[in-house]
Structure formats: C-alpha cells, structure tokens
Amino acid sequence: MIKTQGGTPGTDTGTPDVITIYPDGRFIGLEIKRPDGKGVVSPEQNAVGKQIQRNQGLWYVIDSWEKFEEVWRDVTTLI
Numbered sequence: 001m002i003k004t005q006g007g008t009p010g011t012d013t014g015t016p017d018v019i020t021i022y023p024d025g026r027f028i029g030l031e032i033k034r035p036d037g038k039g040v041v042s043p044e045q046n047a048v049g050k051q052i053q054r055n056q057g058l059w060y061v062i063d064s065w066e067k068f069e070e071v072w073r074d075v076t077t078l079i
C-alpha cells in the first residue's frame with residue numbers, strides 16, 4: 001500500500017490518497033475526504049478516478065468509517 005500526497009514533487013495532482021493492490025492484482029485507489037461533508041473531490045481527482053475505472057481498476061471516495069466498511073464489503077465480494 002502506498003500513501004500519496006498529490007501535488008507534491010513527483011506525485012501528480014489527482015493521484016488517489018491511498019493506492020493498493022488486491023491479491024488478484026486489481027488496482028485500488030482511495031480518495032480520502034474529511035467526514036464533515038466539506039471535502040470536495042477535485043476535477044483532477046475525478047478525472048484520475050475515471051481513468052482508473054476505465055482501466056478495470058477500482059476507485060472510491062471515502063468520507064466516513066461507514067463508507068470505508070461499505071467499500072471494503074464491495075471490494076471483497078465483487079472481486
């Protein structure tokens with residue numbers, strides 16, 4: 001698993017905050033947002049997310065523990 005800081009030298013803007021690979025090889029990108037609803041997915045983050053999904057990867061926006069649990073259920077049952 002890799003924790004990134006988008007926009008810093010060497011990491012493009014829009015890169016997911018957390019990048020990991022499921023044991024079957026599937027790429028997973030997680031965009032983490034604050035839980036108070038004030039976090040906004042930027043156009044760059046959205047564009048990178050769509051690119052990941054077009055390439056058979058998984059991309060999710062996580063803004064709460066409940067959302068994380070929901071995504072984890074998805075990931076472990078859909079794959």
Ligand SMILES: [Mg+2]
Pocket residue numbers: 017031032033
């Ligand atoms: Mg973020």
